[in-house]
Amino acid sequence: VKIEKKKYWVHDDWYCKYITVKTPYGDYVEFPCFRWLVDDKEVILRDGRARLPQHAKTRVAKQHRRKELEQRQKTYRWKEWHPGFPMSIDAKAHSELPRDIQFDSEKGVDFVLNYSKMNVCNNVKVTACVLCTEYVMEHWKEDFMFGYQFLNGCNPVVIRKCTEIPDKFPVTQKIVEDSLERGLTLEEELKEGNIFIADYELLDGVTPNSTDPCTLQYLAAPICLLYKNIQNKIMPIAIQLLQKPGEDNPIFLPSDDEYDWLLAKIWVRSSDFHVHQTVTHLLRTHLISEVFGIALFRQLPAVHPVFKLLLPHIRFTIAINTKAREQLICECGLFDKANGTGGGGHVELVQKSMKTFTYRSLCFPEAIKARGMDSKEELPYYFYRDDGYSVWEAVTSFVTDVVDIYYDKDETVQEDAEIQAFVKDVCKFPKSLQTKEQLVEYLTIVIFTASAQHAAVNFGQFDWCSWIPNSPPTMRKPPPTKKGEVDLKYIVESLPDRGRSCWHLGAVWALSQFQENELFLGMYPDEHFIEKPVKEAMAKFRKNLAEVVKVIKSRNEGKKLPYYYFSPDRIPNSVAV
Known part of the structure; x- marks a missing residue:
């Protein structure tokens, strides 16, 4: 037609x-x-029938596919926003985007309203009506709450099992023996798998925000040693605020003066906020999903089954990222106004992180295992891992069902020139896919990253970051170089001022909101597929997701800190906020 x-x-x-x-x-x-x-x-x-390129037998059908892609490649062009960044769309403003990927009017208005609320502190009413937010405000000083956030907070991807204390962090048996509850030595606890570490080395050498000449801002690059106690709780037992050990870089302990220890934990929480916002959230969900989206439009025609499968999962992603480059992470944007990594530090962080970025790190089960966090027996309260596994398995099952409909054998994947071009167009990832299993994993990564992973690290921001001392977006005093010199007044003066706190509150509130007509995982109102087997696969997918919702809801009943960020009824289909 x-x-x-x-x-x-x-x-x-x-x-x-x-x-x-x-x-x-x-x-x-x-x-x-x-x-x-x-x-x-x-x-x-x-x-509406989906077809692979090798099944287009007529000259007209082949010509139509080719012309569609030629036109798309002229429309969807790559551009490097900053050296060392993932490639992005060639558009300076949202209005320059192709009409098909712009926000619809309703979504566009929503974003503008949210952004206007970021600008006015008085419009952000911080009412502790959310259970988690209220609990954080009451318990943020406690070591248990500090440790819990490494497992189930906004950034549950930094903590890893520690098998050897690094030389740059000279913690000894004598230093931490008062915190070890099992009567074992530090070396024995390491061998038993009870010691964990969070290392913010990425922040080392990053330039602090200097956009406001009236306010000095500071960054740290802390290392935090954590211990799984006999109650299976993760507790901090040692903190060093800079990477290079020395007399002016003390190791802070729970036995230190109350305010020394509290400030050390605040510095870790602030550092975690920077890595979360810039690497875990911006780079590893927003920017990566945009790369998949651009390659999708450039290399797969509308009739290709993978185009139909992935399109709902990159909906509005290029638009939201363009808005972000236009208003949030640009010069004089929100990052510059509120964050200690503004003024270019956030750019440096992304560039440093990209140097070690790997495709395998996007595979959820492998990422968990690589950090030594995969054992449910050793870590029974790591809900991010458990729920993430459940959603990953549901997505994998769905993708497998769809792939099986169109690809009967590995050779069919190899012969699909369009899917190979799509994969090749995504830089720094596999250059080709040779098997159905590889294709299933690749598509699962695309969908999971854009939906579940983004939800897990985005929609809890108001819960965990709205209480400023728990996640300071910047610090106004340098990391302490000695013990015994910190009091409450020093801590208050270290925290962000009112203006930056308001910008921060507006941002985490807006970023944590679902849209009025949000499409959650498994919802496909636009019927790109007309084939009955695919519709049956979608119905099965929704049924599996409903089971995950039920399990999570049951586990959360009666909990003071429910974990629901991976619940499929709270996972939007795509990165769109």
């Missing part, structure tokens, strides 16, 4: 969902569109 639209003097963009044609025999054939017709535009639609 060919649709032609002529431009008139009035604004007359038309969004076409689908066209249904009744044949002379009384049958109905559906032609999915789901795109905008802008100005003088011609769109040629194929019927």
Whole structure:
């Protein structure tokens, strides 16, 4: 079916969902569109059946696929926003984006309203109505709460099992023996798997925010040693605030003066906030999902089954990232106004993180195992891991079902020139896929990263970061170089001022909100697929996700700190905020 639209003097963009044609025999054939017709535009639609390129037998069908991709590659162009960053879309502003990937009017207004609320401190009413937020405000000083956040807070991806104390962190048996509860030596506790570490080495050497000449801001690069006590709780037992050991870089302990220890923990929480916002959240969900999205539009035609499968999971991602580059992480944006890594530090952090970034680190089970955090017996309260496994398995099962419909054997994957071009267009990742298993894993990574992983590290921000001392976005005094010199006044003066706190509160509130008409994982109202087997796979997927919701809800009952960020009914399909 060919649709032609002529431009008139009035604004007359038309969004076409689908066209249904009744044949002379009384049958109905559906032609999915789901795109905008802008100005003088011609769109040629194929019927809704998904087809691989090697199954396009006629010259017309092959030519149509080729022309569609040629046009898309002119429209969706790569651009390097900063050296060392993942590639992004070639557009300076949201208005320059292709109409098909811009926010719809409702979503666009929503974002503008949210951003306006970030700008006015008085509009952010901090009412402790959320159970988690209230609990954080009451218990943030406690070592248990500090340790718990490494497992189930906003950034549950930094902690790893420690098998050997690094030379740069000279912790000895004598230093921590009062914190070890089992009567074992430090070396024995290491061998038993009871010692964990959080190392913020990425922050070492990053330039602090200097955009405000009236306020000095500081960064640290702490190392925190954690201990699993006899109650299976993760507790901090030693903190060093800078990477290089020395007399002016003491190791702080729970037995130190109350305010010395509290300030050391605050510095770790502030450092965790920077790594979370810039690496865990921005780089590893937003920017990576945009790369997948651009490559998808450039290399897969609308008739390709993988295009149909992935499109809902990159919905509005390029748009939100373009808005972010336009208003949030740009010069004089929110990062500069509120965060200690503003003014370019956030750029340095992404660049440093990209040097060690790997494709395998996006595979959820492998990432958990690489940190030595995979044993449920050793860490029974790591809900991020447990729920993440459940969602990963559900997504993998769904993707497997869809792949099996269109790819009968490994050779079919190898012969799919379009899927190979898609994979190759995503820089620094595998150059090709050779088996169905590899294809399933790749597509699972794309969907999981854009949906579940983003939800897990984004929507808890107000819960965990709205109480400023628990996640300071910046610090106004340098890390202490001696013990015994810190009092409450010094701590208060170290924390952000009112203005930066307001910017921070507005941001974490806005980023934690679902949209009014949010599409959650498994919801596919736009019927890109018309085949019955795919619709059956979708129904099975929703059923599996509902079971995950039920399990999580049951576990959370009666808990003072429920963990629900991986609950599928709270996981949007895509990175869109």
